[in-house]
Amino acid sequence: MTAKLHGTVALITGASSGIGEATAKILAAQGAAVAIVARRKDRLEQLAEEITASGGKALVIEADITDQKQAEQAVTRTVEQYGRLDTVVNNAGVMLLGPASEAPLEEWERMVSINVNGLLYVSHAALPHLVRSASISERKVTDLINISSVAGRKTMAGGAVYNLTKFGVAAFTDALRQEVAGQSVRVSAVEPGAVKTELSSHLRDEVREQSMKSFSDIELLEAQDIAEAIEYIVTRPRHVAVNEVLIRPTDQV
Ligand code: NDP
Numbered sequence: 001m002t003a004k005l006h007g008t009v010a011l012i013t014g015a016s017s018g019i020g021e022a023t024a025k026i027l028a029a030q031g032a033a034v035a036i037v038a039r040r041k042d043r044l045e046q047l048a049e050e051i052t053a054s055g056g057k058a059l060v061i062e063a064d065i066t067d068q069k070q071a072e073q074a075v076t077r078t079v080e081q082y083g084r085l086d087t088v089v090n091n092a093g094v095m096l097l098g099p100a101s102e103a104p105l106e107e108w109e110r111m112v113s114i115n116v117n118g119l120l121y122v123s124h125a126a127l128p129h130l131v132r133s134a135s136i137s138e139r140k141v142t143d144l145i146n147i148s149s150v151a152g153r154k155t156m157a158g159g160a161v162y163n164l165t166k167f168g169v170a171a172f173t174d175a176l177r178q179e180v181a182g183q184s185v186r187v188s189a190v191e192p193g194a195v196k197t198e199l200s201s202h203l204r205d206e207v208r209e210q211s212m213k214s215f216s217d218i219e220l221l222e223a224q225d226i227a228e229a230i231e232y233i234v235t236r237p238r239h240v241a242v243n244e245v246l247i248r249p250t251d252q253v
Contacts, residue, residue: 003031004235008139009082011035011075013065013122014092016043018197019147022227023089028056030231032087035059035078057082065092066113071121075129085129086137087234090119091147093165095199097158098207108161115165119146120172127180134184141238144180144187145230146173150248152191158211166191170244177243186241188233193248195221218251 010027014020016038024034028051036044041062048058059081063070079085093115096107123144130142151159152166170189177187194215200208226247233242 003029005087006031008032008086008137009035009078009084009133010087010089010234011037011078011085011122011126012089012091013037013074013118015047016040018199019192019195019223019226020089020091021047022223023091023230024058025051026224026227026231027087027089027234028058029054030235031056033057033059033082035061035074035081037061037063037065037074038092039064065118065122068117068121071118072125075122075125079129084133084136085126085142086133086139087143087145088122088126088130089145089147089230090122090169092118093147093199094202095149095151095159095162097162097203097211099158100160103161111161111165115162116168119169123172123176127185130185131180131183139238141184141186143234144176144185145233146170146187146189147226148173148189148191150191150193150246150252152189153246158207174243177241181241184238186233188242189244190226190229190233191244191246192226193221193246193252194218195223195226197223215252218249221247221249 010032012024015024015036024036028034044060048060051058061074063074065071134142146169148169149166152170155163173189229245
């Protein structure tokens with residue numbers, strides 16, 4: 001199989017676990033040099049070793065993307081190291097569910113600062129590079145992919161602020177798509193249903209059981225399932241833009 005992303009560079013936020021980790025592996029296997037961004041450096045180093053051992057290229061960037069400077073530097077370091085930027089996957093996120101009336105305000109602030117502000121900081125820093133790389137690239141196109149959620153399409157009790165952030169990501173994605181399409185930058189939203197990752201580990205004990213009840217009997221998606229959708233989006237030829245992908249486990253309604 002030819003590596004379809006050979007010579008390209010991808011930056012993936014939240015690459016230390018779950019969907020981000022699986023995405024980094026799959027894009028690296030397609031020949032992209034990957035900049036892997038998160039706070040847990042040990043996990044990133046382990047992933048970089050794995051990618052390198054399989055013949056890929058990986059740059060570890062320890063960063064908290066809720067800090068605008070660190071988000072910007074993550075993009076700058078990637079471009080300094082590899083000279084260009086073809087793909088950005090805005091994946092880092094948290095889901096802190098629970099009744100709004102009892103929620104610690106700190107949880108709402110965390111969701112807004114990671115799911116929204118962090119995504120905006122990375123996008124803002126990356127866009128000029130994506131535009132430039134689209135104009136010089138052999139593929140003649142670059143990609144910005146935002147990980148939203150089923151919660152970006154459908155509201156649920158206990159998810160008011162998570163819904164707010166993911167509906168916001170969907171709106172930002174589609175408006176930006178229209179703006180930069182003319183510069184050959186594709187902007188896509190990926191909206192996963194329930195995926196087996198560490199995401200629910202951050203829930204308070206008293207809300208975890210209640211929130212996850214409806215998923216206890218169903219076969220969840222694997223992170224790899226979402227990574228394959230991302231791989232599909234970025235390996236399309238220039239004239240094909242996959243604007244939005246909603247993927248649920250078959251048994252999730
Ligand atoms: P994980 O908890 O496994 O991954 C979340 C990633 O985000 C981690 O790598 C974490 O790294 C990173 N992250 C969190 N905060 C920050 C920060 N401040 N700066 C940098 N990185 C950060 O969960 P998933 O893989 O499931 O989540 C990935 C995305 O998918 C999220 O946006 C989530 O909302 C979305 N999603 C997930 C679904 C699911 O069912 N799992 C369903 C729908 C959407 P670290 O802690 O090392 O910084």
